[in-house]
Amino acid sequence: MSSRLINWFKFSSPPAFYDLAGRMVPWFTVIAVVLIGVGLYMSFFVAPTDYKQGEGYRIIFVHVPAAWMSMFIYVIMALWSGIGLVFNTRLSAMMAQALAPTGAMFTFLALWTGAFWGKPMWGAWWVWDARLTSELILLFLYIGFIALQGAIDDKRRADRAGAILALVGVVNIPIIYYSVKWWNTLHQGASVSISKGSSMGEVMLITMLIMALGFWAYSIAVALMRVRSIILERDRDTTWVSQLPEMQVR
Amino acid sequence: MFDAFLAVMVRDLVLAMRRKTDVFSTLFFFVIVVSLFPLGIGPEMNTLRLIAPGVVWVAALLASMLALERLFAADYDDGTLEQMLLAPQPLFILVLGKVAAHWLATGLPLVLMAPLLGLQYDLSADALRILLYSLLLGTPALSLIGAIGAALTIGLRGGGVLVSLLVLPLCIPILIFGAGAVEANVSGLGEQGHIFMLGALLVLSLLLAPLATAAALRVSAE
Numbered sequence: 334m335s336s337r338l339i340n341w342f343k344f345s346s347p348p349a350f351y352d353l354a355g356r357m358v359p360w361f362t363v364i365a366v367v368l369i370g371v372g373l374y375m376s377f378f379v380a381p382t383d384y385k386q387g388e389g390y391r392i393i394f395v396h397v398p399a400a401w402m403s404m405f406i407y408v409i410m411a412l413w414s415g416i417g418l419v420f421n422t423r424l425s426a427m428m429a430q431a432l433a434p435t436g437a438m439f440t441f442l443a444l445w446t447g448a449f450w451g452k453p454m455w456g457a458w459w460v461w462d463a464r465l466t467s468e469l470i471l472l473f474l475y476i477g478f479i480a481l482q483g484a485i486d487d488k489r490r491a492d493r494a495g496a497i498l499a500l501v502g503v504v505n506i507p508i509i510y511y512s513v514k515w516w517n518t519l520h521q522g523a524s525v526s527i528s529k530g531s532s533m534g535e536v537m538l539i540t541m542l543i544m545a546l547g548f549w550a551y552s553i554a555v556a557l558m559r560v561r562s563i564i565l566e567r568d569r570d571t572t573w574v575s576q577l578p579e580m581q582v583r
Numbered sequence: 584m585f586d587a588f589l590a591v592m593v594r595d596l597v598l599a600m601r602r603k604t605d606v607f608s609t610l611f612f613f614v615i616v617v618s619l620f621p622l623g624i625g626p627e628m629n630t631l632r633l634i635a636p637g638v639v640w641v642a643a644l645l646a647s648m649l650a651l652e653r654l655f656a657a658d659y660d661d662g663t664l665e666q667m668l669l670a671p672q673p674l675f676i677l678v679l680g681k682v683a684a685h686w687l688a689t690g691l692p693l694v695l696m697a698p699l700l701g702l703q704y705d706l707s708a709d710a711l712r713i714l715l716y717s718l719l720l721g722t723p724a725l726s727l728i729g730a731i732g733a734a735l736t737i738g739l740r741g742g743g744v745l746v747s748l749l750v751l752p753l754c755i756p757i758l759i760f761g762a763g764a765v766e767a768n769v770s771g772l773g774e775q776g777h778i779f780m781l782g783a784l785l786v787l788s789l790l791l792a793p794l795a796t797a798a799a800l801r802v803s804a805e
Contacts, residue, residue, distance in 0.1 A: 470755055473748075473751070474752050476748065477749040480745060480749075481735060484739045489805075490803065490805060497735065497795060497802065498731075498749060501753065502753070504791065505752075508784070508787075509753075509755055509756055512755065513755070513756075516763060
């Protein structure tokens with residue numbers, strides 16, 4: 334039984350993946366548009382008004398999924414980086430590079446919506462809460478990754494240096510999170526807590542999950558589109574790129 | 584293997600002693616940054632006492648970033664680094680030797696100077712002692728983590744700024760526990776927990792950071 338149904342390594346070659354990604358992008362785009370559309374409708378019109386926070390709480394439906402994605406994308410990025418270092422595949426590093434801007438965007442979105450939410454609820458745009466602070470540090474980590482890759486001209490070195498940085502970052506994230514948490518409790522006592530846990534209504538939870546899935550589909554679609562551009566940019570001197578139908582139009 | 588560690592360390596220390604300005608510029612950067620804060624904030628002693636741990640620690644962090652750029656640059660330029668990569672001894676040990684020398688030349692002077700600067704901020708003798716301990720445990724960890732960034736950015740344009748961008752976020756836990764130890768002592772909470780955490784961070788970075796640095800060196804010098 335040595336036969337595999339699909340040879341996964343086939344798609345680690347940029348030409349094969351370029352084609353596959355091209356076919357997957359429309360699907361994920363449609364899924365993202367539908368899910369985010371439904372999610373936004375539900376969050377504005379279906380989800381009930383919160384008895385304590387009024388209408389202002391509705392920003393949670395963007396804020397929390399964005400924060401989830403920001404953390405999750407970093408882990409995926411580190412995963413691709415690890416695969417790239419172990420198997421020495423070019424495509425893995427390209428995926429990590431393609432994910433970084435999306436992750437940074439979601440981190441920024443989470444911080445920004447957090448500020449908008451914090452102003453009416455706590456009366457301040459920014460508090461040095463443990464979660465806010467670690468989210469900010471996560472943004473710094475993303476920016477460091479992007480800056481390092483941008484500063485290195487040699488693509489192979491950029492890939493591998495970025496991979497090492499992503500792996501170092503992912504080891505550090507739990508340490509940073511807990512140190513910030515302890516720092517925060519020591520300084521402020523229990524001032525503001527964002528945690529709600531199970532107190533959330535069912536409709537709200539479903540809406541949030543739909544939004545999260547929509548953000549997932551969006552991230553996949555955008556990352557695939559970006560990785561296609563990266564493949565084209567790096568392989569622009571190869572024959573297979575020059576033979577692509579989209580390259581024939583002049 | 585220990586011989587290799589010693590050889591690399593002694594060599595780097597000798598080199599550092601031949602170029603004393605590098606050592607002193609880092610030290611005086613630290614002194615100047617710490618002395619600037621009262622000028623910006625005002626000479627109110629109660630405020631200064633409150634911010635002293637944070638100021639000294641942030642200044643130490645910045646000063647150690649400043650020195651990082653030179654950690655591998657000269658060796659990369661004259662080809663010594665390639666010889667180190669080819670050496671039969673594990674790169675881990677050689678990196679450790681280089682980082683140890685780097686800390687002795689740039690980190691230790693900061694640690695020794697810090698109590699003097701703490702006096703400017705009217706810290707008590709007890710708090711000064713804790714400041715010394717926390718820096719003694721924290722600055723080697725800063726050098727170890729910083730070495731990863733230095734190795735990743737060898738020979739890049741704008742290397743210095745880039746190193747800070749990469750390394751500063753990773754140093755935040757050390758800053759938190761380092762400044763926290765002194766603060767906890769000043770406020771009477773007891774500094775032990777923070778000091779233990781700093782020790783733990785130092786041990787962890789001693790184990791993992793040279794591995795990452797070695798990997799980064801191989802990538803950069805390829």
